[in-house]
Amino acid sequence: MSAGRPDDGFNDGAATPGGPSPSAPAPPPAPDQAPLLELEQVHAAYGPFRALFGVSIAVPRKSVVALLGPNGAGKSTVARVVTGLVPVSSGRVRFDGRDVTDVRTYQRARLGIAYAPEGRSVFSTLTVEENLALPARSDRGRAATAAALEKAFQAFPQLAARRRQRAGTLSGGEQRMLSLASVLVEPPLLLVVDELSLGLAAVVIDSVFQTLAAIRDAGTSLLIVEQHVDRALSLADHVVLLSKGEVVRQGPVDEMRALATSLPGM
Amino acid sequence: MSQFLIYAIPGLPYGCVFALVGVCLVLTYQTSGMFNLAFGAQAYVSAVIFYTTVEDHHWPLWLAAVFSVLVVGPLLGIALDRLLYRYMRASTTTVKLITAIGLSIGVPSIVDFFFGSSEKLNPPSIAPHAAHTYHLGSYYLDGNGLFTVVVTVVLVVGLGLLFRFTAVGLRMRAVVESPRMVQLAGISSERVSMLAWILSSMITALAGLMLAPIYHDVDVNNFNLVLVTSIAAAAIGGMSNLPLTLAGGLLLGVGQQVLAGYLPLNSILAEGLRPSFPFIVLVAVLLLSPAVRRGRSAPDPLSGCDPPPPPLAASLRGAGLDRVSRVGLPVFVVAVMYVTLFQLSEHYLGLMTEVAIYSIIFLSFTVVTGFSGQISLCQMTFAGFGAFTAGQLATDHGWPFLVAMVAGGFVAAVCGAVVALPALRLGGLYLALATLAFAVMADEFLFPLNDIGGGEAGVDVPRPVLGPIDFGADRSFFLLCFAILVLVSFVVILIRKGTIGTYLAAMRGSEVAASSIGINLTRAKITVFALSAGIAGIGGALLASQVQHADSESFVYQYSLVFVVLVLTTGARTVEGAINASLAYVAIPEILSHFGTLSVLEFALFGFGTIAYVKHPEGILEFQKRSSIRKFNQLRARMKHRQDRPLIHGDDSGPGGAESGGRAPGIAGEVAGLSGAGDVGD
Structure with missing residues (x-):
């Protein structure tokens, strides 16, 4: 893993002068002050189509960052770069004190990056129970899995009633609940949420956002990609405005509120 | 009832093997998206190694069995997964199928190279008490058969339990739907896929060991025949x-035996039913099964992470290459004609005639695969229909050969339409499988019939005579074949540029958009399929006419597999591609024949050409031509660039460059990237 190579610490971490100490989880600046997630000059592309041009974003610990911007701004690409689904063509991604630029998606998931993708994001051919058991089983026993399932069903009683039903037969809102429930089974350090409210009824969106608030309160940082600016702002601590693959502005939510709501195309 | 059981029970071992292989096919198809047409090759590797270690090196049976099933099988699976399949997850159905077919051709050839291609008769059985006959009341089953049944039941039940109740099974089922979402759950989807390949390779190896004693011979063709029947079983599922x-x-195993038992002995029905059964069942499933017609209903929700398919412009040639080939081709053709007619010996004249004839047959692939993107695995069967029709009409009914040849093409076209009708709507995989089953049925049943392939004696096919001109002499026959090749090439180009070709180009761009502007895609596809079968038929008639004979061995399905791989490897979109493939097909064995034992590797060479195909789906030669044109253009651009260099250099090192900070390189990079892309597209 890249964190094991001392060179990386020197080359990328210009801000961490204390020298490389790969085994120690905390570099000299206290872990609480270093951001949980840091993108540094990230460029990314889909084949020949370039999507991000030097994006630098930081998500502090225990905070909510909203990623706003018009269609095609590269918001979803940022989310995919964070999870490793789309490789960066240049730039670095750091997470929890280590360089994860070359770390594979599944290893990032084990480090604590969870992703609730846009649209349908459950295994539709598996049952509700199996959907929840899949991530939980990564390194647990049977009993722990059962306990985790119970926890998820307590949080989402309407899923418990459908535990043996195929996830593909759930309604859109229930599917979002299910993908959030599988996050809750094993609370991650960071949850990346991509357009979670897309295509949902207003009532359902309310409950989705309540769930997100609950996840935040449990200590998980959130990176939210959202078209509903108002709802995103109600939850966010920081706002990043993206346009055409570049960061236009970023700052605390109070400074950005007026700008964010006045932007065209939102 | 007891009569029924007497027929049914001997069918059980066959049925079990079909089921086991079918389960393997489903397992790998579901976990990796590869339909493993290389099953026969994989089973052959293990069976040969088992045979060799036991017979030649006198290993104990159990050690040889453990070695070939638990070591060789999984190693082969891992090798294929790591070296090949892993990089093909996002490839199209065509690429995956062609790769598997390439392996099915190449791997046995490699095996024969190392272990000798002599017949391996009466392979030992791994069953305990294989020769013992077990009586169940008045019914009986030999030890090998009973062992096969028991092993199959154990394995299938075990697999079922694994899938339903274990974490690994759950992951395998999840990978089917979306490898990416499995990754997001913190699980290495590649490891899960590899596990599935290991598992299925072990079962495949075991199937090979159990099959060989049933057929009393270690022969890759038997494995391939089993594969075809198992495809029908997988389709039922x-x-x-x-x-x-x-x-x-x-059902298939028992059904074949029971039907063969009840039908009158030695009748056409009894002889023909067994080989045709897979095709009939497959077609029935395609027509009737709602599960198959729905296809794979759950696409990967994260497919948005893939780069979009290259724009259509990238799959077309640049104008530069077109200009070069427009000038180069006539020059080349005239030179080849001159050398062939006036310089070459009889032997090489014959080879050049073959090149012309195979080019015609290969052009039928250009039409069906290059234009409409469908894979047909029975083009040589259509060629056979053309040849037999032409031969029968010319010899028995006194038709002039050229008329008979056209009639042969017509008959082949009708066959093509009939075969394509049920499968075309389902497209891709199912068409390929249906054509493969059809080819096997034709080989085993239709062509040996007296009324079609002339039975044992075959059919005599005369050389053509046109008015006063007799094409009996080799030189004039070459000229005729060449003229027909030119004619067919023009037809192919007309198809591409005409209405149907335009429809098909639109379809490749977007099926949905094409049908939304009122293009009847099914009709276009069937027309093209029939046309291609017709071209193959004409080629087949000429092929038979060259040697003045055709029998049921002349058009076996293996040829179709080799040809499809060869044409797609060299380039399926262009006439040149087909001619290049034909040159390779004729020239490579000729060259290898000078190297003694190396000639076994001929098919390995053709088969492993597919690895190049995975990287360059436009065809390896086409890729080379395009890249040399591109390099030439780049060289020209650089020459031009050099004149402008002082200006750009000054801009780069100027004081303004440092001040503009982080963003400027980004924009400069973007511009550079765009102009770079422009070069590539040119």
Whole structure:
């Protein structure tokens, strides 16, 4: 893993002068002050189509960052770069004190990056129970899995009633609940949420956002990609405005509120 | 009832093997998206190694069995997964199928190279008490058969339990739907896929060991015949349902025996039913099964992470290459004609005639695969229909050969339309499988019939005579074949540039958009399929006319597999591609024949050409031509660039560059990237 190579610490971490100490989880600046997630000059592309041009974003610990911007701004690409689904063509991604630029998606998931993708994001051919058991089983026993399932069903009683039903037969809102429930089974350090409210009824969106608030309160940082600016702002601590693959502005939510709501195309 | 059981029970071992292989096919198809047409090759590797270690090196049976099933099988699976399949997850159905077919051709050839291609008769059975006959009341089964049944039941039940109740099974089922979402759950989807390949390779190896004693011979063709029947079993299971696949396999095995038992001995029906059974069942499933017609209903929700398919412009040639080939081709053709007619010996003249004839047959692939993107695995069967029709009409009914040849093409076209009709709507995989089953049925049943292939004696096919001109002499026959090749090439180009070609180009761009502007895609596809079968038929008639004979061995399905791989490897979109493939097909064995034992590797060479195909789906030669044109253009651009260099250099090192900070390189990079892309597209 890249964190094991001392060179990386020197080359990328210009801000961490204390020298490389790969085994120690905390570099000299206290872990609480270093951001949980840091993108540094990230460029990314889909084949020949370039999507991000030097994006630098930081998500502090225990905070909510909203990623706003018009269609095609590269918001979803940022989310995919964070999870490793789309490789960066240049730039670095750091997470929890280590360089994860070359770390594979599944290893990032084990480090604590969870992703609730846009649209349908459950295994539709598996049952509700199996959907929840899949991530939980990564390194647990049977009993722990059962306990985790119970926890998820307590949080989402309407899923418990459908535990043996195929996830593909759930309604859109229930599917979002299910993908959030599988996050809750094993609370991650960071949850990346991509357009979670897309295509949902207003009532359902309310409950989705309540769930997100609950996840935040449990200590998980959130990176939210959202078209509903108002709802995103109600939850966010920081706002990043993206346009055409570049960061236009970023700052605390109070400074950005007026700008964010006045932007065209939102 | 007892009569029924007497026929049914000997069918059980067959049914079990069909079921087992069908389950393997479903397992790998579901976990990796590869339909493993290389099953026969994989089973052959293990069976040969088992045979060699036991017979030649006198290993104890159990050690040889453990070695070939638990070591060789999984190693082969891992090798294929790591070296090949892993990089093909996002490839199209065509690429995956062609790769598997390439392996099925190449791997046995490598095996024969190392272990000798002599017949391996009466392979030992791994069953305990294989020769013992077990009586169940008045019914009996030999030890090998009983062992096969028991092993199959154990394995299928075990697999079912694994899938339903274990974490690994759950992951395998999840990978089917979306490898990326499995990754997001913190699980290495590649490891899960590799596990599935290991598992299925072990079962495949075991199937090979159990099959060989049933057929009393270690022969890759037997394995391929089993594969075709198992495809029908997998289709009954909708390519996804294991219990249904098991039932389908048993049904096919038992059904073949029972039907053969009840039908009058030695009648056409009894002889023909067994080989045609897979095709009939497959077509029935395609027509009737709602599960198959729905296809794979759950696409990967994260497919948005893939780069979009290259724009259509990238799959077309640049104008530069077109100009070069427009000038180069006539020059080349005239030179080849001159050398062939006036310089070459009889032997090489014959080879050049073959090149012309195979080019015609290969052009039929250009039409069906290059233009409409469908894969047909029975083009040589259509060629056979053309040849037999032409031969029968010319010899028995006194038709002039050229008229008979056209009639042969017509008959082949009708056959093509009939075969394509049920499968075309389902497209891709199912068409390929249906054509493969059809080819096997034709080989085993239709062509040996007296009324079609002339039975044992075959059919005499005369050389053509046109008015006063007799094409009996080799030189004039070459000229005729060449003229027909030119004619067919023009027809192919007309198809591409005409209405149907335009429709098909639109379809490749977007099926949905094409049908939304009122293009009847099914009709276009069937027309093209029939046309291609017709071209193959004409080529087949000429092929038979060259040697003045055709029999049921002349057009076996293996040729179709080799040809499809060869044409797609060299380039399926262009006439040149087909001619290049034909040159390779004729020239490479000729060259290898000078190297003694190396000539076994001929098919390995053709088969492993597919690895190049994975990287360059436009065809390896086409890729080379395009890249040399591109390099030439780049060189020209650089020459031009050099004149402008002082200006750009000054801009780069100027004081303004440092001040503009982080953003400027980004924009400069963007501009550079765009102009770079422009070069590539040119």
